[in-house]
Amino acid sequence: MKHLSVLLFLLVSFANAQEYKVADLKIQGNKKLKTSFVKKIAFIKSGVVLDSSLIEEDIRLLKRLPSIAHASYQVFPAIEPNEFNVFYNIEENFTIIPSANVYTTNDDEFAYRLGLYEFNLFGQNITFGGFYQKDIYDSYAINFRAPFLFSRKLGLAVNFQNLTTQEPVFFDNTTADYRYNNESFEVLGLYQFNFTNRLEFGVNFFTEDYEYKSGATNPNVPQALVVDKMLYKLIYEYNNLNYDYQYVEGFRSIFNFQYVHSTDDDMLPDFLIGWNDFQYFKRFGKRGNWANRLRLGLATNDETPFAPFAVDNNLNIRGVGNLIDRGTAAIVLNTEYRYTLYEKGWFSLQGNAFVDAGSWRNPGGDLGDFADSQNLRVYPGLGLRFIHKKIFNAIFRIDYGVGVTPDSTQGLVFGIGQYF
Known part of the structure; x- marks a missing residue:
């Protein structure tokens, strides 16, 4: 599944970006950190053009946050044609x-x-x-x-x-x-x-x-x-x-x-x-x-x-x-x-x-x-x-x-x- 995600994302990156959209941004692995907060600061949002550089920038920002030990992402095709779901995987820090x-x-x-x-x-x-x-x-x-x-x-x-x-x-x-x-x-x-x-x-x-x-x-x-x-x-x-x-x-x-x-x-x-x-x-x-x-x-x-x-x-x-x-x-x-x-x-x-x-x-x-x-x-x-x-x-x-x-x-x- 992981290899399929990478392959699809590479295909998207080399194709005409205007034809591919983000269906949804999904946050995984977070417990204390609010999903709404991650979505507020992320560039990637539902309906925007799928752009690998924006995803990489989001991941670098997340890895800087005190609340996050590590972050990664995955991209999967959505139900609608030319749309993809983006998953941000969060490893939280203990923060007290x-x-x-x-x-x-x-x-x-x-x-x-x-x-x-x-x-x-x-x-x-x-x-x-x-x-x-x-x-x-x-x-x-x-x-x-x-x-x-x-x-x-x-x-x-x-x-x-x-x-x-x-x-x-x-x-x-x-x-x-x-x-x-x-x-x-x-x-x-x-x-x-x-x-x-x-x-x-x-x-x-x-x-x-x-x-x-x-x-x-x-x-x-x-x-x-x-x-x-x-x-x-x-x-x-x-x-x-x-x-x-x-x-x-x-x-x-x-x-x-x-x-x-x-x-x-x-x-x-x-x-x-x-x-x-x-x-x-x-x-x-x-x-x-x-x-x-x-x-x-x-x-x-x-x-x-x-x-x-x-x-x-x-x-x-x-x-x-x-x-x-x-x-x-x-x-x-x-x-x-x-x-x-x-x-x-x-x-x-x-x-x-x-x-x-x-x-x-x-x-x-x-x-x-x-x-x-x-x-x-x-x-x-x-x-x-x-x-x-x-x-x-x-x-x-x-x-x-x-x-x-x-x-x-x-x-x-x-x-x-x-x-x-």
């Missing part, structure tokens, strides 16, 4: 997923983030959940994201966050530790132009609260500061990745631009910030996967101790420590080779060897700061991935990074999901 990130260094720093998310709320591929973080202080967040809330193209995201951390503030070649709190509320519109291009745009209202704890002081650097801000955000993504369970191939680019308006122009003036993440993935044989991420970031170059780009274990350099430096521009490269060591049924064990490297521009400095050895960090390392292939993002990650540049640290980074 805990999240966890734990990171340490040889300086005995220890921090963690625990969360719980539903990625297929109401069977509509809506993400809802939140996290609790302990990084000296307590933090939490609640997130709602519905990319197909209104149509295949238009959705909505709403986020609330109350984040408190100990932040190093750098000035006069010295360091002070501050208790930093950021309480924010964000609303974003989500728009998908086509399969590969999408846009997010919206506004974030937040309050930053800095409270001096220890370290150096300076009359020009306040020991307490509370500032209300408004952030306008624009994100543009080009995504041409193709997924096959834990394997990824293709290219992706994410551009993030923000304008931040402050009520205190003296200490925290208005500024612009933008960065682009370039990601490239390549399959090697049946088990190998090369993964790369390059981040280029640039912000208004104010000489401020509160610069926006951070150097951090859980963001960009594995093993470097918890927020050890800041800058007004950044270049970061993460490259790793992932290899499947063992695979059977739903389980896969993946090993990886990586190199994380980055450099930053000092606040008020120039682009020559990127070549300064004090700003350069290079951390090679090894890691393991324990993967459940039928649960969305069920990848338990453990990496150990060792610095090879001057005054480096080393440390473990645990987490859920691939590092990038």
Whole structure:
């Protein structure tokens, strides 16, 4: 039966497409995911011209959804002449997923983030959940994201966050530790132009609260500061990745631009910030996967101790420590080779060897700061991935990074999901 389906579909594809129509789109294998949702976002519908390229695009989109582990299709002749039924076969993911990130260094720093998310709320591929973080202080967040809330193209995201951390503030070649709190509320519109291009745009209202704890002081650097801000955000993504369970191939680019308006122009003036993440993935044989991420970031170059780009274990350099430096521009490269060591049924064990490297521009400095050895960090390392292939993002990650540049640290980074 499967061979007959393929043969018929090949005949249809090479024939005059105007003569062949879709009688019906049928969804199989889905349990929690609503059939009506799949039909809402699919190009293939009853009455349209049978087009193999549209079917392939639907399947690639379905395989990207958190609620779907794998998708395939079949085509069979219908009762009426020149009409065909198209079947989309769905393998669902389990989508109520805990999240966890734990990171340490040889300086005995220890921090963690625990969360719980539903990625297929109401069977509509809506993400809802939140996290609790302990990084000296307590933090939490609640997130709602519905990319197909209104149509295949238009959705909505709403986020609330109350984040408190100990932040190093750098000035006069010295360091002070501050208790930093950021309480924010964000609303974003989500728009998908086509399969590969999408846009997010919206506004974030937040309050930053800095409270001096220890370290150096300076009359020009306040020991307490509370500032209300408004952030306008624009994100543009080009995504041409193709997924096959834990394997990824293709290219992706994410551009993030923000304008931040402050009520205190003296200490925290208005500024612009933008960065682009370039990601490239390549399959090697049946088990190998090369993964790369390059981040280029640039912000208004104010000489401020509160610069926006951070150097951090859980963001960009594995093993470097918890927020050890800041800058007004950044270049970061993460490259790793992932290899499947063992695979059977739903389980896969993946090993990886990586190199994380980055450099930053000092606040008020120039682009020559990127070549300064004090700003350069290079951390090679090894890691393991324990993967459940039928649960969305069920990848338990453990990496150990060792610095090879001057005054480096080393440390473990645990987490859920691939590092990038």
